Amino acid sequence: MTLQLYFAPGTIAGASVLALLESRLQATFLPVDFSAAQQQSESYLKVNPKGRVPALITDFGVLTETGAILEYIARLAPDAGLIPDAPDAAARMHEMMYYLASTMHVNHAHKLRGHRWADQETSHQDMTAKVPETMATSCAWVEEQLSGTFVCGNALTLADLYLFTICTWLKGDGVDITNYPKLNVHFTRMVGRDSVQTALKQGLLPEITT
Template sequence: MKLFYAPGTCALAPHIVLEEVGAAFTLEKVDFAAKQQSSPEYLRLNPKGRVPLLVDGDFTLTEAPAILQYIAERFPEADLTPALGTRERARMLEWLNYLSSGVHIAFSYIMRPHRYTDDTTAYPGIIEKGRTVFYDCFRLIEERMPEDGWLVGTYSVADPYLGAMYRWGNRAGYAMKQDFPRLGAHAKRLAARPAVQRALATEGITLEDRPS
């Protein structure tokens, strides 16, 4: 397997999961500053021009939730996804969808307002609204988070995905540990896992990174 990633993006979650399952994989860094995501070579693999991208032989897969589930199901012995037909499985899918369609989109308002309008004078308003929605997403998650465990009871692929979003909250300048203590405790448990530590070290980041 090969994972195309950019440090600190949502590709961090499948990177962690590849480490968790013990898969043989390689990493291919996509340099956003050099616009490699828009190069003809990369677009041939992923016409969306984004990360993550997983290549497994002649099979390519995009979108973090799909990649996370694919890896977990390819390595069932790692036990990173609840059994089919269970409520825990449904809950995991609920979390993956909310993180992707809710939290991630709110963050994109902050970081990439140009996706939503060509009117540059509207950017400040989009960014400010994004910051409000992004914060409100974390408030909702905090209310539903277990006090001392993982999102669906046992550790699953939803947990590193949430960890990537928690890091974005820090990058947005929020006081994540203070405002969201359950999320902060979750991030601490996550950061203690060896697989997470390996992925973070490779990408040269931490979950507590603040704006530079």
């Protein structure tokens, strides 16, 4: 089976890109050009009516939502160890992922996606202005959670791929990652991984700036 992943560099789809590379599953990467609004095109909406990425084409149909895609990839490639065996470690992994999805990603989205929550332009401006503060608050929480090499100790998991992808947004969100020493070490370590370097060379991730 060859999986097909619709993605756009610089979006949360980067986590799914990295999961596929880490798992060494056969995959085709299909870029969606947000600058041309391809995510709202008729052809793409037939793939994912939500008009968002990622979207993964599988033997059983189209799978959307980052958390679900990451879990599916990890289950297809158990030898990659992207989900911990120990229940407590797996719970910590999911705790981080759910926080990133429900809070930190939403904080970031307030900068460019204010229309999802409000109609008035002044409301959009207020949300944008708040982003550096809310993202910094999220970084502080993550910093407190990190105690080992990775989110769940010394083994890479899905949570690390998710966290790294979101941290690539921090500079643009007005947050200096070096203010969070453990998070900065985690980010630097992730940049050095073969999966990240491969994704950068193939244009699957945007250029990393800190």
